[in-house]
Amino acid sequence: MFQQTIKNFNINFNVLNETNSFSSGDLITGHVSFDLTKETKITSISMALTGRANVHWSTGGGGGRRRRRHRKHHTAKLDFFNFKSVILQENSDTGGTAILQPGRHLFPFTCQLPQGDFPSTFRGVFGQILYSLTVSIHRPWHMAKDFVTELNFVNRINTNQPELHAPLSGSNSMTLCCLWCASGPITMTVSVEKKAFMPGETVKIICQFSNASSRTATPKVALQQKQICYTINKMSKRMVMKNLASVTGEPVSAHTSDVHTAIMLAIPTFAPLTISNCIIIDVDYFIEVSLSVRASSDLTVLFPIILCDTPVNAQPPLYL
Missing domain, CATH: 2.60.40.640 (Immunoglobulin-like)
Structure with a gap:
């Protein structure tokens, strides 16, 4: 044989x-x-x-x-x-x-x-x-x-693009309602130091929370992967969302304001790189920051990020 x-x-x-x-x-x-x-x-x-x-x-x-x-x-x-x-x-x-x-x-x-x-x-x-x-x-x-x-083939993107180094920020707010009563607002302002990361890198998420409601709010951070497959003519597609990593922060007590915290999220080393140059497969990533409140929908901020194989330094802060 x-x-x-x-x-x-x-x-x-x-x-x-x-x-x-x-x-x-x-x-x-x-x-x-x-x-x-x-x-x-x-x-x-x-x-x-x-x-x-x-x-x-x-x-x-x-x-x-x-x-x-x-x-x-x-x-x-x-x-x-x-x-x-x-x-x-x-x-x-x-x-x-x-x-x-x-x-x-x-x-x-x-x-x-x-x-x-x-x-x-x-x-x-x-x-x-x-x-x-x-x-x-x-x-x-x-x-x-x-x-x-x-x-193991890697598509090496141009990491000199300014938008990859620039910080991302976002905010959101909501008011809880119970019958005819409305609580004080719950607000969140969140920032991430840059847009591009490498697998294995740790993301620092800076958060500011205010909770004027009567319920405790719990912050959570997750790395979401979105896979989309297409047929050649793109008449049909199939999407899959996967949670690759998540971290729960310290609860924000009721009737508190200006709570500042940093949450660290480690990107798994096995995470595939972002794919945006294939006509039948897309792979995108989002950092989802949310405040979870009992008996209510979550308050959420989403940051689209890119996973690449080359280190990307955060943009230095501007001083006046």
């Missing part, structure tokens, strides 16, 4: 950075290695570098065979690139095959990612964006054996 002939196959990359990621135009170098248990004829060893996106979801139908017949499936696929090259190729002068002896074998390779505005790697509920390197070993009278490894 082929699996018994070739063992311990590995695709090894020369690391470009500490996150082991690749971007548009990067030169990828490395080697493939494997062990042979016996003398083996190899026609060629080829390599394919691919980038693609796909989405799929269904609507209607439900349980039961009859209902499943009426289920509608929505799909879309995009191919960003598909480049092929050869690592080992024998010519006709040698019979078209290479005879490799038992033992360890190592073959270096070099390939380059194309230039382009390609979206970052992503795996979602109804869609994914994948980049991969496939090495295929071809033998006479055998089907080619493929070995696939995924690449």
Whole structure:
């Protein structure tokens, strides 16, 4: 069997950075290695570098065979690139095959990612964006054996955009009503030091609360992720909201004013980057700051933020 002939196959990359990621135009170098248990004829060893996106979801139908017949499936696929090259190729002068002896074998390779505005790697509920390197070993009278490894592709945005460094602020207020009585207002003013963050970074949310009502209000901060998948013509779409992280602050007592506090929210290291350059998949993020009051809807302020792979410094304060 082929699996018994070739063992311990590995695709090894020369690391470009500490996150082991690749971007548009990067030169990828490395080697493939494997062990042979016996003398083996190899026609060629080829390599394919691919980038693609796909989405799929269904609507209607439900349980039961009859209902499943009426289920509608929505799909879309995009191919960003598909480049092929050869690592080992024998010519006709040698019979078209290479005879490799038992033992360890190592073959270096070099390939380059194309230039382009390609979206970052992503795996979602109804869609994914994948980049991969496939090495295929071809033998006479055998089907080619493929070995696939995924690449962590990052779309590096221009972090010099002023709006990414500028602080965000917002406010909201509400009045509680019980029958014909109305309480004093509950107000919140919130600010975030900038718009762009990296996974693993901690966001500092500065809050000012006033609670003139007779009920305690509890502040909460959450990182919300919004995934939207589209068909190619965008006639259909599917949205998913996910809460990736949340923190509860100290309660704001009734009849208190000018309560100042800072709430720290850690962005998970596993959070995918923002995706806004793919026609079938969008990934957006929001910081949701809310005041929760018993027997009432929450008072909320939303901040749209961007997750990127490059540090972004907050804009320094202006002094008059």
